[in-house]
Amino acid sequence: MMDCIRRRPVIFLQNIEKMRRLLGPVAFHTPLAPSPHLGNLVGAEVFLKLENLQRTGSFKIRGAYARLHRLAQERPGAGVVAASAGNHAQGVAVSARLLGLKAVIFMPVGVSLSKREATVASGAEIRLKGESVAECLEAARALTPELTLIHPYDDEQVILGQASLGLEILEDLPQVQAVVVPVGGGGLIGGVAAAIKAKAPSVRVVGVEPSLAASAAAALREGRPVTVATEPTLADGACISRVGELTLPLIQRYVDDMVQVAEEHIAQAMLLLLERRRIVVEGAGALGLAAFLAEAVPALRGKRVVLLISGGNVDSNLLGRIIDQGLVRSGRIYRFSVVLPDRPGALAGLLTQVAAAQANVLHISHDRLAKGLPPRQSRVSLEIETRGFAHAQEVAAGLETKGYPVQPE
Structure with missing residues (x-):
C-alpha cells in the first residue's frame, strides 16, 4: 500500500474510498462548520472539521478500526496490544469490542483519570507503565507476538483510516484552498494530505506541531526520523518525540509547510474555541487555530481554510486550569x-x-x-x-x- 501512496496516488485514492465505505457504519461523518467570527479574527474564511464530535471524542477510531478490521479478517478472535495516553487507547478499545477482539492497553502512570476510565468502560484491560508513551510502547512490544501491536500512527491501515478525513473535507467543501492539520507522529497528516493531493493537488496542506515537541520539523531537516527531546505541552496528543518511518515520506511528498506554535497560543486557541464556538477542544485539536494566532501561516490569510479539530478529550480539571491560563495569557x-x-x-x-x-x-x-x-x-x-x-x-x-x-x- 505504501508504494501506492508514493507512486500511484489514483490507486491509493481507490484504497481510501474503499476504507471510507468500511468505516461508514462505525465512524461518524463529522460536521464541517463555518466560523465567521474566527475568520474575521484571523483574516481568513475559516471552517472547522469537528473530529471532537467523533465517536470516542477524536479521529483515532478511524485508524484503529481500519487496522483491527484487517486483523479480525485474518485472525478472528485475536488479541491486540497498544500504548497510548488516551485517544488511541479509546479507539483501539472500542474497535476491539466491536470486532470481538481482546485488547490490552498500556497507559502512562500519570494518565488522566477520565481517559483511563473511558478506556476501561470500552472493555479493554488497562496496564499502567512508566511516565511516557514511549515506555508504554516498549512494554506493549514485549507482549508480541502473542498479541498484535496496534501502532498509533506508523501503520499502513491506520494511515488509510485517517485518510478518510481528507475525502470528507473535499466532499463537504470542494472549494477549499488550504487544510491545517495537527501533527504528532504523522499518521493523521500523512493520510489526510495524501488523500487531498490525490483529488485536489492545488489545495495547500499545512502541518502544525507544538514547539515543545517539534519532531516533524527535525525529521524534515535531517531527511529521516530523528528522536527529539520533548517537554510537557498542552497539546499532549501531539507530544511525540519521533515521527514514523512510514509517515515521514508522506509528509515530505504531500505537505506544503510545517510550522510550530508556543504554549501561549495553544491556550489562547482553546479558550477562543470554547468562548466563541462553545467547542471543548484538547490542546492538539487547537493547533490549527493557534498557528493563525501565532501568525505562523501568513500565506493563508484571505484563503478558504479548514482547521482540523482533531479531538476534544480534555480532562475537566485540566480544562479549568487551561481556561485560567488562557485568560492570563490573553x-x-x-x-x-x-x-x-x-x-x-x-x-x-x-x-x-x-x-x-x-x-x-x-x-x-x-x-x-x-x-x-x-x-x-x-x-x-x-x-x-x-x-x-x-x-x-x-x-x-x-x-x-x-x-x-x-x-x-
Whole structure:
C-alpha cells in the first residue's frame, strides 16, 4: 500500500474510498462548520472539521478500526496490544469490542483519570507503565507476538483510516484552498494530505506541531526520523518525540509547510474555541487555530481554510486550569501588587480606582509582613478581570497617575 501512496496516488485514492465505505457504519461523518467570527479574527474564511464530535471524542477510531478490521479478517478472535495516553487507547478499545477482539492497553502512570476510565468502560484491560508513551510502547512490544501491536500512527491501515478525513473535507467543501492539520507522529497528516493531493493537488496542506515537541520539523531537516527531546505541552496528543518511518515520506511528498506554535497560543486557541464556538477542544485539536494566532501561516490569510479539530478529550480539571491560563495569557486576567500606607481608607481608595477603570476584582490579598516593607506599609496583591492587554495597561496607567505604583506579577 505504501508504494501506492508514493507512486500511484489514483490507486491509493481507490484504497481510501474503499476504507471510507468500511468505516461508514462505525465512524461518524463529522460536521464541517463555518466560523465567521474566527475568520474575521484571523483574516481568513475559516471552517472547522469537528473530529471532537467523533465517536470516542477524536479521529483515532478511524485508524484503529481500519487496522483491527484487517486483523479480525485474518485472525478472528485475536488479541491486540497498544500504548497510548488516551485517544488511541479509546479507539483501539472500542474497535476491539466491536470486532470481538481482546485488547490490552498500556497507559502512562500519570494518565488522566477520565481517559483511563473511558478506556476501561470500552472493555479493554488497562496496564499502567512508566511516565511516557514511549515506555508504554516498549512494554506493549514485549507482549508480541502473542498479541498484535496496534501502532498509533506508523501503520499502513491506520494511515488509510485517517485518510478518510481528507475525502470528507473535499466532499463537504470542494472549494477549499488550504487544510491545517495537527501533527504528532504523522499518521493523521500523512493520510489526510495524501488523500487531498490525490483529488485536489492545488489545495495547500499545512502541518502544525507544538514547539515543545517539534519532531516533524527535525525529521524534515535531517531527511529521516530523528528522536527529539520533548517537554510537557498542552497539546499532549501531539507530544511525540519521533515521527514514523512510514509517515515521514508522506509528509515530505504531500505537505506544503510545517510550522510550530508556543504554549501561549495553544491556550489562547482553546479558550477562543470554547468562548466563541462553545467547542471543548484538547490542546492538539487547537493547533490549527493557534498557528493563525501565532501568525505562523501568513500565506493563508484571505484563503478558504479548514482547521482540523482533531479531538476534544480534555480532562475537566485540566480544562479549568487551561481556561485560567488562557485568560492570563490573553491579558484578560491581570495580576499586580501595590504598596499602600497601612491606614484606614487606603485599600478602599485603591479599589475605587480599579472600579472606576471598569475592571473587576477577582482575588485580593493584604500583607503587612512582606519582606522589605517598612512599618506602617502593606503590600496589596490583586487579580483583576479586564477586557484584554490594552485594558489592563489602561488600568495600570490610571493607577500610576493616581499615585499607586503598580508592580506586575
